[in-house]
Amino acid sequence: MNAPIGSAFALATLAALAAGCSAKDQANESLASGKAVPTFRSLDADVDGSLTPTEAAKFMELAAVFPQADKDRDGLLSSAEYEDAVEDLIKG
Numbered sequence: 001m002n003a004p005i006g007s008a009f010a011l012a013t014l015a016a017l018a019a020g021c022s023a024k025d026q027a028n029e030s031l032a033s034g035k036a037v038p039t040f041r042s043l044d045a046d047v048d049g050s051l052t053p054t055e056a057a058k059f060m061e062l063a064a065v066f067p068q069a070d071k072d073r074d075g076l077l078s079s080a081e082y083e084d085a086v087e088d089l090i091k092g
C-alpha cells in the first residue's frame, strides 16, 4: 500500500529543483553556510515587486526570518525588506 508521503516528497523535490533552476539568476552573494542567495527577482514569481510567504518559502533561510524581515507588517516583503533580511542572513 502506498502512503501519500511519496507525492509530498515529490512536491518537495520539485520545489527544490525549481529553486535550483533560478540559480542562473542569482547575485554573487552567499550565506555563511556557502549557500548562494537567490535574487529578489528570482523569488518574485508573479513579478509584482513583493514576496509573499509562499514565494519566500523557496528560500528557506528567508522564510525562517520572514516575520522579522517584514518590517511594515503588511504580510509581504518589499525588495528593500528583502535586501535588509539578506544582509542580516549574510552577516549571520
Ligand SMILES: [Ca+2]
Binding pocket: 044, 045, 046, 047, 048, 049, 050, 051, 052, 055
Ligand atoms: Ca510576488
Ligand SMILES: [Ca+2]
Binding pocket: 070, 071, 072, 073, 074, 075, 076, 077, 078, 081
Ligand atoms: Ca512588508
